[in-house]
Amino acid sequence: MTDQSPLISLRSVSRTYRTDGIAVTAVRNVSFDIAQGEIVAVMGPSGSGKSTLMNMIGLLDLPSEGAVHLEGADVAGLSEDRRSSLRARSIGFVFQSYNLLARHNAIENVALPLVYCGVGRKARLARAEACLQSVGMLHRAHHFPRQLSGGEQQRVAIARALIASPLIVLADEPTGALDSRTGAEILALFAALNRTGQTIVMITHDPSIATQCRRTIRLHDGELVSDERVAELVPRRSAVS
Amino acid sequence: MTMLQGFQIALHALRLNPLRSFLTMLGIVIGVASIVTVFAIGSGAQLRLQEQIRSIGANVLMITPGAVYQGGVRLKDGSKLTMTEGDVQAILEQIPEIQAAAGSLAGTAQVIHEGKNWNTTINGTTTGHFMVRDWQLASGRYFSGAEESGAGKVVILGSTVARELFAPGDDPIGAQIRIMKVPLEVVGVLDRKGPAQDDVAFVPLSTAKLRFLGSASNINRDSVAYIIAKVAADGQMAGARAEIEGLLRQRHRIPAGQEDDFKVQDPAAAMEAQQGAIRTVALLLVAIASVSLLVGGISIMNVMIVSVTERTREIGIRRALGGRMRDIRLQFLCEALVLCLLGGAIGVAGGITLSMTVARMAGWVTSIDSEAIGLALAFSIVTGLIFGFYPAHKASRLSPIEALKTE
Ligand SMILES: Nc1ncnc2c1ncn2[C@@H]1O[C@H](COP(=O)(O)OP(=O)(O)OP(=O)(O)O)[C@@H](O)[C@H]1O
Ligand SMILES: [Mg+2]
Numbered sequence: 001m002t003d004q005s006p007l008i009s010l011r012s013v014s015r016t017y018r019t020d021g022i023a024v025t026a027v028r029n030v031s032f033d034i035a036q037g038e039i040v041a042v043m044g045p046s047g048s049g050k051s052t053l054m055n056m057i058g059l060l061d062l063p064s065e066g067a068v069h070l071e072g073a074d075v076a077g078l079s080e081d082r083r084s085s086l087r088a089r090s091i092g093f094v095f096q097s098y099n100l101l102a103r104h105n106a107i108e109n110v111a112l113p114l115v116y117c118g119v120g121r122k123a124r125l126a127r128a129e130a131c132l133q134s135v136g137m138l139h140r141a142h143h144f145p146r147q148l149s150g151g152e153q154q155r156v157a158i159a160r161a162l163i164a165s166p167l168i169v170l171a172d173e174p175t176g177a178l179d180s181r182t183g184a185e186i187l188a189l190f191a192a193l194n195r196t197g198q199t200i201v202m203i204t205h206d207p208s209i210a211t212q213c214r215r216t217i218r219l220h221d222g223e224l225v226s227d228e229r230v231a232e233l234v235p236r237r238s239a240v241s
Numbered sequence: 242m243t244m245l246q247g248f249q250i251a252l253h254a255l256r257l258n259p260l261r262s263f264l265t266m267l268g269i270v271i272g273v274a275s276i277v278t279v280f281a282i283g284s285g286a287q288l289r290l291q292e293q294i295r296s297i298g299a300n301v302l303m304i305t306p307g308a309v310y311q312g313g314v315r316l317k318d319g320s321k322l323t324m325t326e327g328d329v330q331a332i333l334e335q336i337p338e339i340q341a342a343a344g345s346l347a348g349t350a351q352v353i354h355e356g357k358n359w360n361t362t363i364n365g366t367t368t369g370h371f372m373v374r375d376w377q378l379a380s381g382r383y384f385s386g387a388e389e390s391g392a393g394k395v396v397i398l399g400s401t402v403a404r405e406l407f408a409p410g411d412d413p414i415g416a417q418i419r420i421m422k423v424p425l426e427v428v429g430v431l432d433r434k435g436p437a438q439d440d441v442a443f444v445p446l447s448t449a450k451l452r453f454l455g456s457a458s459n460i461n462r463d464s465v466a467y468i469i470a471k472v473a474a475d476g477q478m479a480g481a482r483a484e485i486e487g488l489l490r491q492r493h494r495i496p497a498g499q500e501d502d503f504k505v506q507d508p509a510a511a512m513e514a515q516q517g518a519i520r521t522v523a524l525l526l527v528a529i530a531s532v533s534l535l536v537g538g539i540s541i542m543n544v545m546i547v548s549v550t551e552r553t554r555e556i557g558i559r560r561a562l563g564g565r566m567r568d569i570r571l572q573f574l575c576e577a578l579v580l581c582l583l584g585g586a587i588g589v590a591g592g593i594t595l596s597m598t599v600a601r602m603a604g605w606v607t608s609i610d611s612e613a614i615g616l617a618l619a620f621s622i623v624t625g626l627i628f629g630f631y632p633a634h635k636a637s638r639l640s641p642i643e644a645l646k647t648e
Binding site (some may be wrong): 055058060061080081084085086087088089091093095099101103104112113115116117118160164 | 242243246253254257554555557558559560561562563564565566567568641642645
């Protein structure tokens, strides 16, 4: 990774879905860069293409037109297997509905991405323990998702996103299913992570959350309508406990 | 992801729903158990036959009573003893190819020695019987001429009877045993010939007639139940057989065109034919058992397809977290394999138990060979691969984005 080239770079990216001959363009001609260490909020009304954009950044989907570059390399040139491996090592997903595996306990869930990085069981569990510790969930390591509250599940999910030390954490409405207090705690966790240098892209509907990010990208009907950076001097209303 | 991790994930998933997993593999369990059992019974039956063929001895002809007519009514084969000691003598003297021959009368009785008690076959015969069957003594001697002609109170024991009546250190030779209240001296113990053959006690033919069957009215003084005769060489079997038939028809005064009142058989040849039949039946049964393996495979495929549908979201999560298509495929393939292997192992254990139970309850000889077990396990692995592949492939082809959207 060189300092000159951005971590993520989107060049005139469009994504068109075709169902039964009807074409829906979910993302239209979007270009922007994300640098190492940034925290970016993505906002926009429902159906404006936020998740579609996130899937392309996260290598789950490829653009119909334009190009997505990860560390300077066009991801369209990578094989399906290579993109999967990159997801394991370089991308950390956090979902609105947590998406923990119900039949595995917290620590196994956190360790899961390392299975696909070829890390042995002992090392996996040791690293999962450290990650659970960092999100304050170590005491619940052997609980199953159904035994945890929504906020606790989301913390476990964040630990899982972090375990492979990814280049970027992608969170799709991570506080969408939580009450405002718990949501604020999760947000504080992201803010703290970002202060350690973790790059984060977060989809949110909540303007108050967006204001805590130094940069906000707004989408409308698949098009990028604004890309604003907040000056460093504006105090963050962080909720670090 | 490695194969080992695939198996770990599979075991974890299957442990969560043990009943369902067991029911899923039941078809394989039943299929493999039946294959193992059929093999065990089939090869047991073959072994038993081979043993019998060996025990009869090479180039032996057996003459048994045939149909008889009484007042124009045909009676069942063997309902009347039609052969005599005179027939034995004539066969021995007039047919040059015959090396040895002996007539026998047989029944079952209790044999008693000092409070030990054993129910066995009592065979009244002559020393010629042992010559025909190439049956050597382990100790002692055969009957003497005087004992054969004078209803001597002597007995030669088969090894099973000797083992049942005498303690391991005891020498049976010279001991007194009793059969139907008659005291007899043990003069010989025979070599082992096979479990089905060794459970017998031999007395002189004259002894059997005088002391055991004396009062039986339907038995002619001169009758024997069957005759065995040894032919000198393999190539002379057919000729010797024809000569015996001619001789006996003449002696029994059977007019031309009437059915013989005796049958000359080549027991070894008959048993060999029987062996072929057993092999055919066993193969047929294995084929039927394989069908249940097929059904078991289909049931696994069915459950796996349902499982893939149920776990679509899990698949989406695993893909998003970096699982490659082949990792997902391996995971589900491992699940199918574990089901089949576990089912196969349970089936092998069940088959062994079943065939041992059959062996004990029905008294059949069964033989479990490792080849049949290996074959059954190989079958179940192949079944797992074949029927697990489609569901696993289907799982791997799911789009991660779509999969994550499902409930
Ligand atoms: N697989 C698909 N096939 C067809 N159309 C799709 C598909 N996925 C998304 N779309 C369409 O693309 C558009 C953008 O969807 P997307 O999920 O990105 O919106 P979003 O901004 O994430 O909305 P929300 O805030 O509700 O999550 C929508 O109009 C949607 O109907
Ligand atoms: Mg969305």
